[in-house]
Amino acid sequence: MMLRAIDHVQIAIPPGGEETARPFYRDLLGLTEVAKPEPLASRGGCWFEAGAIKVHLGVEQDFRANTKAHVAFLVDDVDGITARAIEAGYTIKPDDELGDVERVFIYDPFGNRLEFLKPVADAIHAETPPPPSPTLPPSRGKGDARYDVR
DSSP states (O other), rough: OOOOOOOEEEEEOOOOOHHHHIIIIITTTEEEEEEEHHHHHTOOOOOOOEEEEEEEEEEEOOOOOOOSSSSEEOOOOHHHHHHHHHHOOOOEEOOOTTTEEEEEEOTTTTTTTEEEEOHHHHHHHOOOOOOOOOOOOOOOTTTTTOOOOO
């Protein structure tokens, strides 16, 4: 078996939380709500996606927010999503523990922790030094098979 990709992530929400979830997942994150397949629609919850990113919100009867376990999303603008989340009244937790990424944790309306990160440009675009030039060992003179090209 070879894993190829993650098809989707599922995040738990409490029963009846769909309307509360939409402003966060649709409006703040910019995901588009898609219809759940008919056999699953009666279970509640809602599905969102944008390109290859698929987030399924599933109803959990004895819901408890995931305050440690989380999904991490790559974003283009950590400061921008942080500002929009604050403006919309969501709880955020800035984090600068990792030097090679900008990141923030944003809590959805139910208290689930989500991570948003962007690799630091310097770490991505840093010039990699060229490999050292190969040096040939000194020749042992005429007849050295390493240099004898006939």
